[in-house]
Amino acid sequence: MSLNKNSAPLCQAPDSEIRSPKIQFPNGAVDCHAHVCGPATRFPYADERIYTPPDATLQSYNGLLNQLGVDRAVLVQPSVYGSDNRAMFAALTSDPQKFRGIAVIADNSSDLELEKLHLAGVRGLRCNIVDVADKSAGLPIEYLTTLAKRIAPFGWHLELLMHVNEYPNLTQVFEDFPVDLVFGHFGYSHAKHGVNDLGFQGMLELMRQEKAWVKMTGPYRICDGDLPYADMRPFNDAVIAANPHQLIWGSDWPHVMVKKQMPHDADLCDLFGDWVQDPALRNSILVDNPCILYDFPVLS
Numbered sequence: 001m002s003l004n005k006n007s008a009p010l011c012q013a014p015d016s017e018i019r020s021p022k023i024q025f026p027n028g029a030v031d032c033h034a035h036v037c038g039p040a041t042r043f044p045y046a047d048e049r050i051y052t053p054p055d056a057t058l059q060s061y062n063g064l065l066n067q068l069g070v071d072r073a074v075l076v077q078p079s080v081y082g083s084d085n086r087a088m089f090a091a092l093t094s095d096p097q098k099f100r101g102i103a104v105i106a107d108n109s110s111d112l113e114l115e116k117l118h119l120a121g122v123r124g125l126r127c128n129i130v131d132v133a134d135k136s137a138g139l140p141i142e143y144l145t146t147l148a149k150r151i152a153p154f155g156w157h158l159e160l161l162m163h164v165n166e167y168p169n170l171t172q173v174f175e176d177f178p179v180d181l182v183f184g185h186f187g188y189s190h191a192k193h194g195v196n197d198l199g200f201q202g203m204l205e206l207m208r209q210e211k212a213w214v215k216m217t218g219p220y221r222i223c224d225g226d227l228p229y230a231d232m233r234p235f236n237d238a239v240i241a242a243n244p245h246q247l248i249w250g251s252d253w254p255h256v257m258v259k260k261q262m263p264h265d266a267d268l269c270d271l272f273g274d275w276v277q278d279p280a281l282r283n284s285i286l287v288d289n290p291c292i293l294y295d296f297p298v299l300s
């Protein structure tokens with residue numbers, strides 16, 4: 001890896017306006033999906049990346065958390081780093097009580113590397129199914145199962161970046177999976193497919209069976225309009241109805257590869273407040289559920 005200027009396009013930067021949300025998040029709230037990118041001079045991006053993010057550093061992200069009134073966070077390895085987890089690792093070890101991580105590993109990663117990541121606060125692995133070149137064979141279930149068996153002794157889960165609408169047999173495929181699953185971005189099924197899509201319904205069934213968690217993140221990624229992303233409200237209501245104890249929320253900062261109007265994180269917080277108005281349910285999604293899934297300490 002090297003600091004490079006390949007043809008990968010430069011992304012929009014997150015909105016820099018300093019503004020807090022109207023909603024007040026509960027004590028111990030967790031942003032369960034954010035990325036730390038850079039500084040590229042210290043943590044250079046992979047040559048094979050498909051986009052180039054502006055630096056979105058830990059210092060900037062800590063400032064955002066203070067601005068939003070969010071106490072803790074889960075840092076997810078972005079694709080621009082491949083399996084080089086150094087930027088995330090440095091962020092995790094800067095404040096072990098505040099941060100947990102989701103890593104990406106190479107196929108030849110050792111058990112010693114997994115142990116090192118676990119001690120730093122990693123609690124799961126991320127697999128990108130969206131960019132699999134040949135989808136005609138379906139999900140790479142043998143590979144995913146082998147990976148799951150490796151991480152099961154650590155109590156980790158597998159986070160899947162995938163379009164659930166592309167897999168109508170989702171429930172059957174993951175019927176006996178060795179670890180919990182986490183689906184990002186409401187299952188990443190575009191709003192045009194609707195909540196009755198077989199793949200989305202399969203994800204809901206996995207939630208009911210307590211085999212899968214869903215991240216209430218990135219509604220702007222899977223609908224055509226701008227705020228308040230009205231087409232996504234039925235998806236929000238559907239995952240809550242399926243099993244509110246299997247839900248977590250995240251900002252998706254710094255919103256890489258957004259090609260429409262850049263959302264402000266304060267507005268995303270308030271959108272969550274509009275869509276989830278019951279205080280007990282908010283507390284479950286923002287505090288209780290993340291403590292279970294990511295092994296955060298319960299605050300007194």
